[in-house]
Amino acid sequence: MRRFSAIAAGRVQRVGFRDQVYKETFEKDISGYVKNLDTGEVKIVAEGSEKDLLALIDRINIIRYPIAVKSFNIEWQEATGEFTSFEIIPGDIHQEIFERMDLACTIMYQTLENSEKSLKMQEQMLDKQDQMLDKQDQMLDKQDQMLDKQDQMLDKQDQMLDKQDQMLDKQDQMLDKQDQMLDKQDQMLEIGIETKEEITGLRRDIGKQLDEEFKEIKRDLASIKGALARAGINV
Structure with missing residues (x-):
C-alpha cells in the first residue's frame, strides 16, 4: 500500500473539483480525504495500491471546463492505514x-x-x-x-x-398464296408431263400408221410397175 499527498492549484475551488476527486474514488479501494485550502488550492491525501493511486492522479489532473488544474505537486509516502474511507472535508x-x-x-x-x-x-x-x-x-x-x-x-x-404482327400476318398470307401458286405450278407440270406423254404416244402411233401406209403404197406401186412391164410399158 502507498500514500500520496498532493496540492492542486489553478481553477480548483468552487467548480466541483472536490466532488470530481470523490467521484473518482467511489467504489475503489482508496481511502483518504480532499479539502479546500485557504490559499485557493485543494489538498488530496489518498492511500491505496500504487496502481489505483496512479490511475486516480491521471483522472483528477485535468483541464476540463469548469475545472482547470494548472499544477499538481505530489509527495509519495508509506501508507499509515489511518483512513477507513475517502471523504470530502468541508470548510x-x-x-x-x-x-x-x-x-x-x-x-x-x-x-x-x-x-x-x-x-x-x-x-x-x-x-x-x-x-x-x-x-x-x-x-x-x-x-x-x-x-x-x-x-x-x-x-x-x-x-x-x-406492326411486326401485321407484317407477319401479311407474310403468312403471301406464303399461303405462294403455296397455292406452287400447288398450281405442280398441277400444271403434271398436266404438261401427261400432255407430253400423250403427244409422244400419238406421234409413235401416227409414225407406225404412216410407215404401214407407205409400205402399202410401195407395194401397190411395185404391182403397177410389174403389170405395166408385163404389158410392155416401161416406166
Whole structure:
C-alpha cells in the first residue's frame, strides 16, 4: 500500500473539483480525504495500491471546463492505514454555501451551453434531413420521369410489336398464296408431263400408221410397175 499527498492549484475551488476527486474514488479501494485550502488550492491525501493511486492522479489532473488544474505537486509516502474511507472535508458553512451556489451556477450555465449545442446540432440535423428529403424528392421526380419514359418506350415497343404482327400476318398470307401458286405450278407440270406423254404416244402411233401406209403404197406401186412391164410399158 502507498500514500500520496498532493496540492492542486489553478481553477480548483468552487467548480466541483472536490466532488470530481470523490467521484473518482467511489467504489475503489482508496481511502483518504480532499479539502479546500485557504490559499485557493485543494489538498488530496489518498492511500491505496500504487496502481489505483496512479490511475486516480491521471483522472483528477485535468483541464476540463469548469475545472482547470494548472499544477499538481505530489509527495509519495508509506501508507499509515489511518483512513477507513475517502471523504470530502468541508470548510466553514459560508464557504460551502458559496461553493455550492457557484457550482450550481456553473452547472446551470454548462447545462444551458450544452442545451444550445444540442439545439444547434438538432437544427443542423434537421437541415441535413431537409436536404436529404429534397434530394429524395429530386430522386423521386427523376424516377417518375424515368418511369414515364419507360412507359413511352413500352408503348412504342407495343406499337412495333403490333406492326411486326401485321407484317407477319401479311407474310403468312403471301406464303399461303405462294403455296397455292406452287400447288398450281405442280398441277400444271403434271398436266404438261401427261400432255407430253400423250403427244409422244400419238406421234409413235401416227409414225407406225404412216410407215404401214407407205409400205402399202410401195407395194401397190411395185404391182403397177410389174403389170405395166408385163404389158410392155416401161416406166
